[in-house]
Amino acid sequence: MTWSDYLPAWPLQISPALWLALTLVVAVLLGEALVRHLRLPRIVGYIGIGALLGPGGLGLIPQLPVNEWRLVVDLALGILLFELGSKVNLRWLKANPWLAGTSLLEAITTFGAVFSVLVWFDVTSTAAAVVATIAIATSPAIIVRTVTESRAQGQVTDRLLLMTALNTIYAVIFHKLTVAVMHGQAGTSFVHTIFPPLYLLGGSALLAWLFGVTFERIHHHLGQHEETFSFILFGMIAFATIMASTLRLSPILVLLAAGLITRYQRKHTRTFPPHFGSAGAVLVVLMFIANGLAADLRGLQDGFLLVLLLIVVRIIAKLSAVLPLATHSGIGWRQAISLGIALVPMSSVALLLTLDTAIDFPEFAFGLGMVLMSWIVILELAGPILVQVALRRAGETPEKKA
Amino acid sequence: MSLMPFAPSRPLSIGVELELQLLSCNDYNLASSAPEILRRVAKRTHPGEIKPEMTRSMIEINTSVQQDYAGLVAELRALRDVVSDAGRFLNVAVAGGGTHPFQHWSEQKISDAPRFHYLSELYGYLAKQFTIFGQHVHLGCPGPDEALHLMHMLSRYIPHFIALSASSPFVQGHDTGFASARLNSVFSFPLSGRAPFVLRWNDFEKFFAKMAGTGVVESMKDFYWDIRPKPEFGTIEVRVCDTPLTVEIAAAIACYIQAMSRYIMVEQRMAPEEDDYLVYTFNRFQACRFGLEGVFIDPRTHQQRSIREDIMEMLEHISDHARELHAVEAMERIREILIVGNGTSWQRRAYASEHNLADVMQLQAELWMGN
Numbered sequence: 001m002t003w004s005d006y007l008p009a010w011p012l013q014i015s016p017a018l019w020l021a022l023t024l025v026v027a028v029l030l031g032e033a034l035v036r037h038l039r040l041p042r043i044v045g046y047i048g049i050g051a052l053l054g055p056g057g058l059g060l061i062p063q064l065p066v067n068e069w070r071l072v073v074d075l076a077l078g079i080l081l082f083e084l085g086s087k088v089n090l091r092w093l094k095a096n097p098w099l100a101g102t103s104l105l106e107a108i109t110t111f112g113a114v115f116s117v118l119v120w121f122d123v124t125s126t127a128a129a130v131v132a133t134i135a136i137a138t139s140p141a142i143i144v145r146t147v148t149e150s151r152a153q154g155q156v157t158d159r160l161l162l163m164t165a166l167n168t169i170y171a172v173i174f175h176k177l178t179v180a181v182m183h184g185q186a187g188t189s190f191v192h193t194i195f196p197p198l199y200l201l202g203g204s205a206l207l208a209w210l211f212g213v214t215f216e217r218i219h220h221h222l223g224q225h226e227e228t229f230s231f232i233l234f235g236m237i238a239f240a241t242i243m244a245s246t247l248r249l250s251p252i253l254v255l256l257a258a259g260l261i262t263r264y265q266r267k268h269t270r271t272f273p274p275h276f277g278s279a280g281a282v283l284v285v286l287m288f289i290a291n292g293l294a295a296d297l298r299g300l301q302d303g304f305l306l307v308l309l310l311i312v313v314r315i316i317a318k319l320s321a322v323l324p325l326a327t328h329s330g331i332g333w334r335q336a337i338s339l340g341i342a343l344v345p346m347s348s349v350a351l352l353l354t355l356d357t358a359i360d361f362p363e364f365a366f367g368l369g370m371v372l373m374s375w376i377v378i379l380e381l382a383g384p385i386l387v388q389v390a391l392r393r394a395g396e397t398p399e400k401k402a
Numbered sequence: 403m404s405l406m407p408f409a410p411s412r413p414l415s416i417g418v419e420l421e422l423q424l425l426s427c428n429d430y431n432l433a434s435s436a437p438e439i440l441r442r443v444a445k446r447t448h449p450g451e452i453k454p455e456m457t458r459s460m461i462e463i464n465t466s467v468q469q470d471y472a473g474l475v476a477e478l479r480a481l482r483d484v485v486s487d488a489g490r491f492l493n494v495a496v497a498g499g500g501t502h503p504f505q506h507w508s509e510q511k512i513s514d515a516p517r518f519h520y521l522s523e524l525y526g527y528l529a530k531q532f533t534i535f536g537q538h539v540h541l542g543c544p545g546p547d548e549a550l551h552l553m554h555m556l557s558r559y560i561p562h563f564i565a566l567s568a569s570s571p572f573v574q575g576h577d578t579g580f581a582s583a584r585l586n587s588v589f590s591f592p593l594s595g596r597a598p599f600v601l602r603w604n605d606f607e608k609f610f611a612k613m614a615g616t617g618v619v620e621s622m623k624d625f626y627w628d629i630r631p632k633p634e635f636g637t638i639e640v641r642v643c644d645t646p647l648t649v650e651i652a653a654a655i656a657c658y659i660q661a662m663s664r665y666i667m668v669e670q671r672m673a674p675e676e677d678d679y680l681v682y683t684f685n686r687f688q689a690c691r692f693g694l695e696g697v698f699i700d701p702r703t704h705q706q707r708s709i710r711e712d713i714m715e716m717l718e719h720i721s722d723h724a725r726e727l728h729a730v731e732a733m734e735r736i737r738e739i740l741i742v743g744n745g746t747s748w749q750r751r752a753y754a755s756e757h758n759l760a761d762v763m764q765l766q767a768e769l770w771m772g773n
Contacts, residue, residue, distance in 0.1 A: 095491055096490075096491045154435065155493075224757055268761050269428075269429060269761050269764050271429055271760060330438055330491055330492050331438065332441070395511070
């Protein structure tokens with residue numbers, strides 16, 4: 001027998017999973033310390049630590065293999081999107097049509113404002129349109145996580161969830177359509193310009209519908225065993241997410257629509273644990289760390305003014321769409337301002353849409369893509385704080401215990 | 403501070419106040435949506451009044467002065483519809499029932515008005531614990547002495563009203579075993595219980611002046627009695643009922659009290675005695691704990707029977723009076739409760755089939771809103 005039979009070979013062969021585990025421990029520890037000290041929402045800590053220690057910051061955590069991370073991000077986002085969808089009551093739109101009006105107006109003004117600024121900065125109109133569609137979406141991840149963490153409840157919270165779900169759907173659909181236009185301009189044949197968005201939207205809708213039907217069946221038999229059911233649900237979400245990627249559909253659309261469909265069909269109330277259990281919660285935390293690690297602020301070097309202007313214009317657009325219809329839709333001015341501010345965060349959905357565009361159009365990745373990335377990082381860090389303050393201002397978080 | 407003079411009112415006229423629960427349509431927990439609901443209903447014309455209550459997940463509807471069941475139930479339905487429509491517009495469900503089955507009192511938010519902030523300061527957590535939902539019935543009285551007479555005579559029948567309206571078995575996620583657990587929250591207030599045995603209005607004024615002199619009370623509002631006189635309306639107010647699960651039951655119980663009052667004033671004409679109160683808290687406890695199955699001890703004959711049997715007999719006594727008051731349909735509804743059970747038995751049946759209190763609350767809201 002020799003040493004090498006029972007001692008590990010040197011240098012150690014470290015698997016990426018070990019880095020993942022270590023990152024989780026370190027990021028959560030540091031994030032928690034930061035959050036307690038500065039009294040910020042926890043996700044700010046996770047994203048912040050990821051950004052600080054990651055390749056874009058001090059470089060202490062090496063860049064992890066993209067595939068592992070992408071799976072984590074997709075799964076966690078799938079969980080959060082399904083969660084968002086299942087908290088949104090689409091029947092409300094029928095009882096209060098002003099909400100649908102507010103939502104459409106908000107999407108249109110956001111698109112219009114961002115598009116105008118970019119065109120003014122000499123961006124081509126197609127590229128400007130792609131970025132403007134991405135800017136429509138409020139971050140479902142940040143909204144769901146912050147609402148869960150702050151235990152907010154009330155009109156602003158309900159509307160925030162509804163409008164986030166809707167503007168995410170608009171963003172994905174119109175993003176796919178404008179990308180198709182971009183392909184058309186790049187010389188792709190008519191059939192191959194028209195077919196991709198149709199396949200993607202139709203296929204995603206079909207997969208979401210199948211999910212909804214299966215969900216209802218299983219819930220019928222197992223709904224009373226809440227814990228068992230949440231295990232199955234977790235599996236179903238993972239399956240649907242991976243299936244959507246495999247079929248080259250939109251996981252974002254599939255999971256969000258699946259959540260909305262199950263909520264629309266439901267006859268009984270359902271209470272799931274946040275993120276469908278602790279496994280889901282861990283994935284969500286990892287996703288925010290991953291977003292932090294991916295943070296890329298290089299776009300600020302050349303485009304600082306543009307990013308700043310885009311941030312400001314987008315906030316004004318969201319606010320000015322929510323305010324005029326506020327009283328008609330049944331909330332007061334204070335609440336409307338809170339709602340407008342809370343719609344500001346951008347995160348994973350915008351990030352994924354940007355990355356998708358960058359894969360198809362490499363020149364986008366180095367131009368506007370960089371601007372968009374910096375924009376997302378800033379609103380990812382500021383977003384949770386804005387949402388928390390807005391919901392507290394609206395009086396929708398639990399009162400402090402004296 | 404002295405007591406207001408007893409205002410004139412039409413004898414046996416009735417008015418009903420109902421405290422309602424506002425619920426989130428997502429999880430059917432209480433939702434602090436009263437400010438938005440109130441703002442919304444202010445734009446609509448409706449009879450009666452819609453007002454805020456102690457915490458922001460409660461709302462109160464008040465009818466105007468009514469004479470009979472038909473008028474009362476029509477107005478209550480109109481009020482229910484206005485509030486329900488506002489609820490649908492705001493994604494808020496509205497329900498009856500005396501307690502919310504799984505709310506946490508500490509999460510409730512005190513309504514923004516000086517009186518509610520004052521009460522919250524004074525009573526501390528009791529104010530938030532007071533997120534319970536009751537029905538109050540006002541009865542017009544010909545004069546102040548008659549009001550006191552009626553108040554003491556009706557006290558004997560308090561268990562009837564509790565058992566018929568009981569709809570609060572669940573508190574903080576559990577079945578308490580009580581038919582009306584709501585009243586347990588009322589009893590923790592220092593000035594709850596019953597009015598002193600005083601039969602003349604000027605004696606009552608002296609009692610009030612003495613109490614006010616000690617600084618314990620400022621107005622009649624500070625007494626949380628089961629029945630109390632309301633001099634500014636010229637009424638007595640029965641306050642022991644849980645908010646029933648439908649407006650029709652609420653109206654029927656109000657008319658049961660009305661018909662009984664007519665029986666007491668026109669036919670029975672017995673003088674109240676202080677010893678009537680010997681069995682008062684025992685009977686009331688039996689009604690809260692066991693509902694219609696509770697034991698009822700007659701204070702004069704000491705005979706024991708179930709509350710259900712006592713109500714059955716009372717329905718016989720008052721049937722002519724009910725006919726005079728156009729309340730025959732209301733008495734039918736009371737009889738129906740004796741057969742199919744009160745709100746509490748409905749809630750327990752719903753829980754037995756749904757296994758989930760949120761689902762019970764969803765069904766309860768559907769029952770109330772009528773959709």
